[in-house]
Amino acid sequence: MGYCLYGNDINDHTNPIEAGLKWITKTNKEFIGKEKIIDALEKGTNKKLVGFKLNQKGIPRIDYKIFDQNENEVGVVTSGTMSPCLKEGIGLGYINSANSKIGTTILIEIRNKKVEASVVKLPFVIT
Numbered sequence: 001m002g003y004c005l006y007g008n009d010i011n012d013h014t015n016p017i018e019a020g021l022k023w024i025t026k027t028n029k030e031f032i033g034k035e036k037i038i039d040a041l042e043k044g045t046n047k048k049l050v051g052f053k054l055n056q057k058g059i060p061r062i063d064y065k066i067f068d069q070n071e072n073e074v075g076v077v078t079s080g081t082m083s084p085c086l087k088e089g090i091g092l093g094y095i096n097s098a099n100s101k102i103g104t105t106i107l108i109e110i111r112n113k114k115v116e117a118s119v120v121k122l123p124f125v126i127t
Contacts, residue, residue, distance in 0.1 A: 002051045002092065002122030008062055008079045009049060009092050018045040018094070020122070047075065048100040051122040052108070054089035058115040060108050066093050067107040067114060074099045077108060083124065089117075090124050 004010045004019055016025045017040035027038055054060065060080030068074045080091025091108070099106060102121050107114040 002124050004049070004092075005079050015040050015045065017041055018047055019049045044097065046097060047094045048097050049078070049092055049094055050100050050119045051090065051092055051124060052106060052117040053086070053120050053124070054091075054108065055105075055116040055118060057089070058108070058110045059089045060091035060093075060110065060117075065109045066095050067109065068099050069105055069107070071107065071114065074106070085125055089115075091117075095119075 004021070010016075010019050010021075015036060016022065017037060022041070025037060027034060027041070052060075059082050060077045062077060062079055064077040064080070065073055066075035066077060075093050075095030077091050077093040080089065080093075082088070083090045095106065100119060102119055104119045106117050106119060108117050109115075
């Protein structure tokens with residue numbers, strides 16, 4: 001579905017805005033970290049959590065590196081698997097905001113080989 005997995009995709013240090021959790025982030029009360037969240041809402045973030053599907057065979061795993069088409073490192077995989085219903089490798093990862101647009105081609109390094117993938121809209125499957 002593309003839900004954030006605590007410990008992989010989000011943790012105590014994750015800004016909910018960069019994780020795509022704006023829809024559950026309320027700023028009408030006082031709390032620790034409110035200033036950083038408001039700053040992220042106003043100015044944007046340097047990185048974003050995105051979903052991706054592999055365009056070739058492979059299974060993305062946690063901590064695999066993500067590259068842009070020029071082979072510049074732009075992020076890291078936070079979770080991934082082979083989707084039993086889509087029959088393709090899918091995953092989530094943080095990448096720089098410049099490469100986070102849906103449809104952007106990225107490369108996932110799997111066992112020292114760069115595998116082409118596309119940034120996709122979440123959820124992966126609609127039930």
